[in-house]
Amino acid sequence: MWSLWLHSFMTIPPTIRTAILLWCAAAAQAQPALPAPSDRQLAWHELEYSAFVHFGLNTYTDREWGYGDESPALFNPVESDADRVVRLFRDAGMRSVILTAKHHDGFCLWPSPLTEHSVRKSPWRGGSGDMVREFADACRRHGLKFGVYLSPWDRHHSEYGRPEYLEYYRAQLRELLTNYGEISEVWFDGANGGDGYYGGARKTRTIDRRTYYPWPSIWALVRELQPQAVIFSDVGPDVRWVGNEQGYAGETNWSTYSPVGPDGGAPAPGHTRYLEGTEGHRDGAAWIPAECDVSIRPGWFYHAAEDPLVKIPLDLMQLYLRSVGRNAALLLNVPLDRRGLVASPDSAALMGFRWMLAECYERSSEIALHPEPGIDSVWTSAFDQPSGFNGVELSEDIRFGQRVGEFRVEAWADGVWTTVASGTTIGRKRIILVPSRMAAQIRVVVGRSFGTSHLRPMRLLRIPYDLHDLLVVEP
Ligand code: FUL
Secondary structure, three states: OHHHHHHHHHOOOHHHHHHHHHHHHHHHHHOOOOOOOOHHHHHHHHHOEEEEEOOOOHHHHOOOOOOOOOOHHHOOOOOOOHHHHHHHHHHOOOOEEEEEEEOOOOOEOOOOOOOOOEHHHOOHHHHOOOHHHHHHHHHHHHOOEEEEEEOOOOOOOOOOOOHHHHHHHHHHHHHHHHOOOOOOEEEOOOOOOEEEOHHHOOEEEOOOOOOOOOHHHHHHHHHHHOOOOEEEEOOOOOEEEOOOOEOOOOOOOOOEEOOOOOOOOOOEOOEOOHHHHHOOOOOOOEEOOEEEEEEOOOOOOOOHHHHHHOOOHHHHHHHHHHOOOEOOEEEEEOOEOOOOOEOHHHHHHHHHHHHHHHHHHHOOEEEOOEEEOOEEEEEEEEEEEEEEEEEEEEOEOHHHOOOEEEEEEEEEEOOEEEEEEEEOOOOOOEEEEEEEEEEEEEEEEEEEEOOOOOEOOEEEEOOOOOOHHHHOOOO
16 A cells, blocks of 8 residues: 555656655644643543542641641541541542641641651550551552642741751652652642741741742652652642632633743742633643642631531532533542541532432433544534433543634534534533533534644533523632
């Protein structure tokens, strides 16, 4: 076949042959390689929905940000049972867990030999407990990935703000990334600097967020010790903050991103135009997809007074549609209460949402899409018989990068094509609710794309609830 082709090509006059070759070379150059996910990012994309667990001394002092002088003696989760918590998350459909190994107050949920400010000085398990280990092991047992949050800001440590603290921070990161098996994500928070205990100094200490932490070398340590782990922060490098704590990505949401500082200069965690994280950048230089962290309650830590304010399954469905349904991941915080367990309003909401989502997908069907011969911007599918639906789920094959910047979905019924949905980006997953209708064929018309679009099979959703109101009001 190849030799036949070559033979015919050689029969073409040399000048035309050269012109064809030059044209091919120009065409190849005109489509520069787009940023695409690494293997570790592809694995992270598959997780979609994960649990964030805030737990520590704040749980016992009823605060959100401990000052750093709280006594470890307060920490006593007498009914603590990581296995039970992780089984709940698994049953709720979550695929990984990220635990606050250390929050801003500096209290460590593992017995770090480098500080007294940890579970080692608490009455829990007689001072011999290790919450990080219990969660890491339970996740492994139940098939969930496990990640850690190690707050860069430490309101307890006497050297915070000086080079000595950075040694401590690195050494703690090394402990977490060495002693607990595989870590799937390391979460670097942006809040940093302010007043605190600081070993008794009781002062305000501010740091220069651009220069204090040697981020490239901290990230290199993660790569060295846990090469498969993704690194989260305001600026990536693997996963970016979506720019709000309400749990939504933009309707337009690019996984490509070029973070910049508030002044347009170099960015750093806690020092970015973070609002741009909500949509990403169409021409972004790197693949840094968005993660939506949001709490199931008003606060990140457990407060009994917030029991009546726990989100209900419909709220969680709305969060899901605005995060996973908009090409982002949902990291839902479910704090532990003073027993060390998930409180009942939270577990009821998680399972209620799980049930709703299952109902939506149970009645859905996957349909193959084929590019129309000669027109790679129109993807068509035909069914055996007319089919009813009230939602569509589209998906790009993101191994080729994120390409689609404008699309519409059309349905064929009664002899005409009608547009039923339209939008900008698709990415890994895009869910759009539409008024109920029947169609004998569906097609997706891509209006704007970086090179050829690569669509995966789509899903027709048959949602047994009226969810439209959920999407009317933007937060
Ligand atoms: C923020 C922190 O200040 C909050 O306490 C919480 O941990 C949230 C996830 O990140 O920046």
